[in-house]
Amino acid sequence: MSSSSSTSTIPKVAATLLLTTLALLVTTPPQSQAAARLSTDFYSKNCPRALTAIRAVVRGAVTNDRRIAGSLIRLQFHDCFVRGCDASVLLDKTATTGTEKDAAPNRRFTKTFRVIEDAKSQVERMCPGVVSCADIVAVAARDASAAVEGPSWGVELGRRDSGAAFPSLAGSDIPNPKDDLKTLISRFRKKGLNSREMVALSGAHTLGTAQCFTFRERVYGNETVAKDVIDPNFARKKRRMCPASGGDRLVQPLDPMTPTSFDNNYFKALMLRKGLLASDQVLFSGGSTDGIVREYSRNGGKFKGDFAAAMVKMGRIGVLTGSKGQIRRTCSKAN
Incomplete structure (x- = not known):
């Protein structure tokens, strides 16, 4: 040339x-x-003891009631799926605005909200106006998992808080316990999460309980989703615990084997057709996610690793950074 x-x-x-x-x-x-502006060491200089304080509050709450661990993990999920990870789920109703707390998926978080507020008050004493409620929700989810033998991960920090709640979206964007597989995949895809990440995050149901109204139709044979894959003995047992009418607030464990420990027994239960919610069982019902469920049922380490990675990715959804949003002084109220 x-x-x-x-x-x-x-x-x-x-x-x-x-x-x-x-x-x-x-x-x-x-x-x-x-x-891209989030980082695991975001508070290392301006509030270096923040994560230690949050961990202490979470561990104390889990020690008193291990069931709170599942709720703390799910709280981040419910926050991030409504306009992003911005702590909007924590805002109380005001004279002019509604609250996401009144949405059906969030009504059982009362004790969980208190844990976050406790952690926030501890951090505010150290570093007023520095650490966001959105970041506390994310850190608390990680610490709750670790406290019940679950995975830990490096939480990316630097989120800011929303100044408003989005109650109408709380009822529509959070997955429904009666969703079929196609609907679930679509809901997660809209948030930038693929099918494997969806199944991994669903594994959080290895912890916690569900109220009767969320699974009654399934165990009584009136559910149109996955009604043909429920174990009959399992359904019979749940009918004894959940009457055909009334008793909506009675609860049953989502994982029938080890409901207070983070493990892969949730997936083993699905393979035995003992998923409590229709949206659980559809993950193993002859569809595209069956192979992932089988893999996680055999390899708990793989499940925990994928769960941790999915939590990090989910924690990036719609974050407010820089000059957007605010750092709320009290998590239940906008500044």
Whole structure:
């Protein structure tokens, strides 16, 4: 190649690189740009003892009642699926705005909200106006998992809090216990999560309980979703615990084997057709996620690793960073 042709190529290459860079800047979604500002050491200089304080509160709560661990993990899920991980789920009703707390999926979080408020008050004494409620929710979920033999992970921090709640979305965006597999996959895909991440995150149901109204139709044979894959003895036992009418607030464990320990028995139960919720059992009902359930039922370590990675990814959904949002002084009230 001659020197003249080589020289003429340089501007073309530079122009191509410039156009490619501009295209990436234009097409990169705001969520990804904001998530890039998160870091695991965000508070290392301006509030270095914050994570220790949150961990102490969470461990104390779990020691008093191991069932709270599942609720703390699910709280982050319910927060992130409604307009992003911004602690909007913690806001109380005001004279002019509603609250996500009144949505059916969130009504059992009363004790969980108190744990977050306790952690927030501890951190506020150390570093007023520094640590967001959204970050406390994320850290508490990780610490709750670790407290019941579950995985731990590096929590990315730097989220800011929403100044408003989104009650209408709380009833529509959070997965429903009667969802079929196609609907579940669609709901998670809209949040940027794939089928494997969906199954891994569903594994949080290795902890906690569900109220009768969420599974009554399934165990009485009136459910249109997955009604043909329930173990008859399992259904019979649940009918004894959950009357055909009334008793809506009675609860049963989501994992019938080890409901207060983070393990892979939830997936083993699905393979035995003992998923409590229809939305649990559809993960193993002849569909595209059967193989993932089998894998996790055999390999608890793989499940825990995938769960931790999925929690990190979920924690990036719709985050507010930089000058967006606020750092609420009290998690239940906007500043």
